[in-house]
Amino acid sequence: MVLRTFGWSFAVTAVGLVAAFLLWGWEGFAVVAILSILEISLSFDNAVVNAGVLKKMNDFWQRIFLTIGILIAVFGMRLVFPVLIVSITARIDPMEAVDLAIDDPDLYEQLVTDAHPAIAAFGGMFLLMIFLDFIFEERETMWLKWLEKPLSKVGHIDAASVGIALAALLLTASTVATHAYQHGGTYADKADTVLLAGVAGVLTYLVVGGLSGYFENKLEEDEEREHEAEEAAHRAGREPSLVRLGGKAAFFLFLYLEVLDASFSFDGVIGAFAVTNDIFWMALGLGIGAMYVRSLTVYLVRQGTLDEYRYLEHGAHYAIGVLAVILLISIRWHINEVITGLSGVALIGASFWTSVLHNRADRAAEADGAGGSEEKPAVPSGV
Template sequence: MLLRTFGWSFGITAAGLALAGVLWGPKGLAIVAILSVLEISLSFDNAVINAGILRKMNAFWQKMFLTVGVLIAVFGMRLVFPIIIVAITAKLSPWEAVRVAIDDHDRYESLVTGAHPAIAAFGGMFLLMIFLDFIFEEREITWLGWLERPLSKLGKLDMLSVAVAMIVLVIAATTVATGVPVHGGHGTVDKGETVLLAGVGGLITYLVVGGVSSFFEDRLEDEEEDLDDEGPAGGGAAIPEERGGATASQVVGLAGKAAFFMFLYLEVIDASFSFDGVVGAFAVSNDIFEIALGLGIGAMYIRSLTVFLVRKGTLDDYVYLEHGAHYAIGALAVILVITVKYDVSEVITGLVGVVLIAASYWSSVVRNRRLEADSEASEDKTEVTSGV
């Protein structure tokens, strides 16, 4: 199970580190290894969130997540995306941006860092919406009940999460986005308009991609309910032929539009998580290929971990993990907005996520032990009552 899920990650790690050693020597190998660990530490909560979505998809789309999704994550978000950002913000042609990335590392670092306010605002608003929609949703199992139950009642108000996100964005645009230090220490600049526009872009992206995926997911659930209602017991049509535990209709649905848009949603989530890693990587190296290789190896492990969590049923066994991951997302969203103006160490960012997930895991373990003890006590009471 472990080797089957992480085999590709182990292989790519070995090949990637060997390539780094050949191209850049021991120093390059060490940098790539550090960047890989950085990406894993910053994105562990991403794996938990992804697993919650991926478990709704069939084996085909899980494989797509590990193949096509990895290509998008490694080459798209860690290599191509920063170059596109440089081209747009510096008003360069794509070819000139590529030349700068390859030949002028210092200028490339400066341009990417200069684009950080827009990147942080976009990613911050997208992640904040994920957290808000989770915390405002009513659910049977709560981790921090004293906080989640009152907020779930407030969540009955339509579009509350959007309103809260917009308030946060306006506050950010009028506070942390003013007097942003210019990279290199030469004065400050007002990034209020940039942050506002990028934040609205992140909000719209979430509403469109998340809304469309939810629409098709709800349609699929309705179709499944109709199939149950129309079975032989209800006097309707016969139950469709099953394939691997799912009906033929379900297989088509899971591999169709619903799964496709959920896949897109997963990729946008991964992109939002990768923003801080890409920008933070410049504290270690300003070589685009070292960054892409190191973060790419880390991204591969996050994807393997996601599939591992799905196949092991970890989220069902440890029910508070999703709560901890969403709280980590909320913290990351706030940190991203703060980094528009202030430097926040990647160590702090990574530790926040790890601590929250570790706490939710331990709470899940305690809950499971308590339920097991209650179950054993109930069985003992039943035996005594029955006279056994």
Template sequence: MLVRTFGWSLAVTAVALAFSAVVWGWEGLAVVAILSVLEISLSFDNAVINAGILRKLSPFWQRIFLTFGVLIAVFGMRLVFPVVIVAITAKIGPIEAVKVAVNEPTRYEHLVTSAHPAIAAFGGVFLLMIFLDFLFEEREISWLGWLERPLARLGKLESLSVVVALVVLLVAAMTVATEVPVHGGGTVDKTATVLLAGVAGLITYLVVGGVSGFFEDRLEEAEDDESEEAAPAPRTGSVIGLAGKAAFFMFLYLEVIDASFSFDGVIGAFAITNDIFKMALGLGIGALYIRSLTVFLVRKGTLDDYVYLEHGAHYAIGALAVILLLTIKFEVNEVVTGLIGVVLIAASFGSSVVRNRRLGEGSGQPDRQAEVATKV
């Protein structure tokens, strides 16, 4: 099953890494590899969520998501979207941005560097909101209970994550944004730019969350209506049509959720490299593995084996948010940035393995597992 599920991803990875080594050398190879690992680590919970919804769909809709959805994820969000970000922040057209990247790499680097404070503020606040909403949410299972349980109680205060994010943005704007180094020497005040970009990142996150919630509500309504209509013995054509609508809304919901997770990966990639082609290649590899992992989880039927991985991924997102805000003024080695996420994911995976052994999962004791899990 592993070879069949991950075969294409492994083949594409081998070709892509070989291409990176030939074109960009060992440094380029390292950047692409780190971006791939980063995308996988940040999007593992995305694969879990996708698998949980995807298994409810018919084989037809599963194929739609795993084919058409891949095109949107790899080419749309990992290639087109970064071009749009650079074009908007650098105030040039997308076609010109691509031409400059290919023909004038020095100028392109200068344009991206000049736009970095806005990119960092926008992405930093967006990532911070993802982390804070996770941290302030009350859940049955905690990884770092001494930290997560008190914060979950605080999270009952309405809009607390928005308030914290705005406070962090104000602190960043009044400190690191006041003296930003510029190309050729000297500094410039980017306070207004950072504030505007950070607020835009916050608005974007709230809009993405609102749209996702809209599709989720429509999905729940469709499922409720379907269950009511299916109660009578004779099945009519309307029931089949309603089932189709439910599947369609579920597919739209999946796409919105998937786009929101890939969005944080694209934004986080700016903390590692400003090279749009390395970014697209590395994140594209990661996106393929996330799709393969989604299929694997659906076929395997086990979505809760490693319960702390979601925690580790969100802590990695929080670390990236802080790093992005710091890079408005300070230079942070991209290798260090990538390794922080890897270490957090590895730690959460190790904790999950220890927990599984302690609870004896997979040893034919489901009742005992459920009993212990409710007490964690």
């Protein structure tokens, strides 16, 4: 199971590290390895959230996510995206930006750093919307009940998440963004840029998430009918078939996943400049890390990990909320990548351990109930 799921990741790692050594020696090998670890540590919560969406898709769209999706993730976000950012912000031709990345990596890094406020605002607001929609949703399973129960009541207010997100954006634009960090330790007023990029992030979430939700809801009636068929299969002693989305619904979920991955990758791409400004080392290292994120996503789906560990998805969404706040704060202050990575790992680790404890408690309760049923007759339902 592990080899089948992570086989391509292992192969890409081996080829990538060997190529780095042959082309650039031990220095290239070390930098690519460090960047791979950085990407994995920063994107583990991405894999958990991806798995929650991917498990709804059928086998065809899961394969699309692993093939076309990884090409978009590796070449699009880790290689093309930084070039496009430089091209747009510096108002130069994309090919000129590529030449700049190869011939003058220091100037290239400077242009990307100066574009960071717009990148952080877009990605931060997109991720903040994901967190707010999750935390405001009323759900049966709650991890931190003292927090999630009152917040779920806020979700009864129409567009509460949008209102709070826009309020956070206004606060960021009027305070943090007025002294945005620029290359060389200088500061500039980027309030207008941050406001525009942040609104674009919210709109992107509403459009992509709304379309995927619309087509997903259209299939609810079919799923309800299939649920009745599953119950009939259980009664007949047959294994029920799992219904997963295809067609337009799966396409928009796939699109949502790609935008989600893009928002997560902002932090990794920007953080990579703390290690190197070589575009090829960066693309190779972050690409290897992205492969493991994809493989981990599939592993979580195939193992049913999210169903077994009930609070894991909660921990990942809390990590998303923290990452969104860090991105917005990083417009002015640099946040070390170690802090970003460890905060996500700590929240997911805590949710995992809490899930394990609750599973143990459930099994112990079931065992006590089974033992007690031998001494007492079963109490009819409703008594």
